[in-house]
Amino acid sequence: MTEVFVNSRFKGEVDDPHKFVGSIIGERRKGNVPQNVNVYYDETADTVFVDGTKGRVVRPLIVVKDGKLMLTDKHVQQLVKKEIAWEDLLKQGVIEYLDAAEEENAFVAFFEGELTPDHTHMEIHPIALIGLTTSLVPYGNYCHSTKLAIGGKNQKQAVGFYASNFSVRMDMDVNLLQTPQAPLVATIMHEISNYNAHPAGQNIVLAVMGYMGYNIEDAIIINKGSIERGFGRTSYFRPAIAEELRYAGGLTDQICVPDKDIKGYKTEVDYRYLEEEGIIYPEAKVGEGDVIIGKTSPPRFLSSMDEYNLTSNIRRESSVSLKHGERGIVDFVLITENGEGNKLVQVRLRDHRTPEIGDKFTSRHGQKGVVGAIVPQSDMPFTASGITPDIIFSPHGIPSRMTISHLIELVGAKTGALAGRNIDGTTFVAESEIDLRKELRSLGMRDNGTETMYNGHTGKQMHARIYIGNMYYLKLKHMVSNKIHSRARGPIQLLTRQPTEGRAKEGGLRLGEMEKDTFVAHGASLLLKERFDSDKTLVPVCEGCGVIAIYNEFKNKSYCPTCGDNVEINNVEISYAFKLMLDEFKSLGIYPRMMLESKY
Template sequence: FLAGYGRCLVYRNAKVPLKRYSNQTQDIVQGPVVDAVTKEPLWRYKTLESDGITAVGSKVLSKQIMINRHVPLVIHQTLDGPAPVGHKESPLTYKSPLPSYVEKIMITSNTEESYLIKLLLRQTRRPELGDKFSSRHGQKGVTGLIVEQEDLPFNDQGICPDVVMNPHGFPSRMTVGKLIEILAGKAGIIEGKFHYGTAFGGSSVKDVGAELIKNNYNYQGKEPMTSGITGETMSAYIFFGPVYYQKLKHMVVDKMHARARGPRAVLTRQPTEGRSREGGLRLGEMERDCLIGYGASMLLVERLMLSSDVFSVEVCNGCGLLGYSHWCHFCQSSSKMSTIRIPYACKLLFQELQSMNITPKLKLHKYFD
């Protein structure tokens, strides 16, 4: 990457509204919190200036605060008179694993005197494993390996390739235009002229091949290459030439996601969905089928219940309905109550069926054995 291949700038914006509420309170921005002894700002507040907004040009790291916003504790008018004036922290925090630099800050307001603070953040990124690239022929793919230049193969002029593409991407996709682009581009560089490099007309492959032969190159665009690792000449000729490549916006650092514990949905008590909401990784129906095929029953219990929405319920063995606090409201007795663990979604289904006048009953045959 010494030549800057695939290097790019990524710009992101972040914004924070400062609202005014009906009970005459409003959001405020406060300065950084300082250490009681050293009087230095705490690490999370390190980038903030005295006005509570990060400085232009400053470097922000993950979990650092960029705008130290505070919102009122009470935002609605109360009947008891004026609300107690108090604020709680609701800051704008930087979340990416890589650091960014603050490029611009804009503060604006509307007619209702509510303010908006916008930040433009900049990152310089170099290609890494998992970043996506594409030529102009729909031949997209992700970087699978990055090697040092001395390990790359080289031709008799000492030229190393920037990208090595797997030839299995050609037969089924039939992107002939890319082959012609490489061949015509190679001839064009040697002759110092442009070629029409698509499969629909322009320079014919035969004419381009003739130009390559005239300049002492193989007419198919292939060259003998030497392995950079062993130093031996490779047994096959390598199709080698210039091609236009572009970096796509799908970068692995933006898709990286993992979770141990985190937020849950209120209704089902199951983990939330999606990277933006710190969601869990779904074990779907097809994955379940594989585990059933293996007979891994305890793994199924762990994934589908214990790690998801396990819930303890009390069941009456007399009537089969759910009870509460060791008491069955239907039988008016606590003599036959049992405690079992089921998914919370299962308990929710039972309650929703009961609301439609369908009564599911649980019979625990083996509980008292």
């Protein structure tokens, strides 16, 4: 007797599990059992599991009966003519969804040619095995699976032509590739996903070689000429938003050029770009601190005193201005209303980004790298026919990562570029490498993709033949100009008087606990003290009671709030954080005393 579980609950027993499972599957194909029900017979445990619950991953397969596909040419013709759709195939039992468990009982063929009477299913297409982004990697069956996943992941970060109506969109933080190209080596998924309407990369010439040590550790060398011809040039868009909010008491924000007597008024220079309505004009070149949208807000607290105060009409400055390190050109100004009918102003900033040292680029095979040097075209190595590579890629990135697909794409794209056609690189069904090589040879090239090259500086022929060809390269959204940061002096936190944290706040770079330990271990005690001087303060300490005294600047005299001014008061240099801790102790009812003695 075989136990039967329905949705993981024990329901009963059957005599012949195979017949039972077969009948359920049969009924499902007929449409008498819902499509999402899956059956699985576990032979070792002699148990049947019937499952129709949510949350299982299922995938479609073509049903095979007696070694023959249920999907006939008639079906295909009807599909092409759009007489039937996917749902009809499901209803007819031509295609069915299997979950991970039922797949265990299935025998799935890859291609029609390998069908035998034992097969139960066939893949719709071999790339149905892998996901959408992963199948965008050409020659994926020649690649290490983890690198394939990384390659797919990297493509999601690529800067491309994300939407053709970008000029009227107000997306936050987007990049746009100025001259995108369709890939030379594409997969069927590029076609399905209409990739060529929104491509994210460019076809470039890649040489696999070293270049004076500037491409060690996954760095790449970029040809300056290529950048000048448009490689990797992107635009960066970021909108600034201001609303006229309403407050209690009929008060509202006002988008305008702020008056000079307003609270928090910046300098006149900061408002120089604003037009009468208080909004900046398009194509204005703005930099750090410049006001884009002028705005004033009503005062924060309305006390009864203000009613009698003649100067009560003081409004606050609340303009939108560029933060530290930001710059750009005003691209687009939009004045509209928000959902509540308040005035809403959006100003889109545009910034031009040419590739620079530290920008991140990748091929489609998880071979990412940052720019190590930008070399003038005159210094780049060249082939006998005068081709200079756009990118030089280090050969050390290949052996340990085993991304053979990267190498095959190079030959494929080279063949495609020379023959003037696109190459199909779909995983499992791509054009074979042997054919590509044959074609490459017929085009007058060496069939292994190498060429004789000459040193760009000296013109000497190189001893080694260089593997060179075309490739589809992507610029990733991680750019140095968004990340570069340094600080000598700068803003501090109000509470602790220590430097702020993070690039956006122009923060300091923390010297942490373990870094501190290294100073101590070296015995560099005074250097350590200096490092931590960022919040040092001079406090007067009363020798009588040991708490912090008060310094009166007018009288140039210190006095103690408890002991008066007839006690000895000395100035002590401590960190402000410590002073703060002592204050917190006091607030807890703990009396911390500082007992002073001469340091020397």
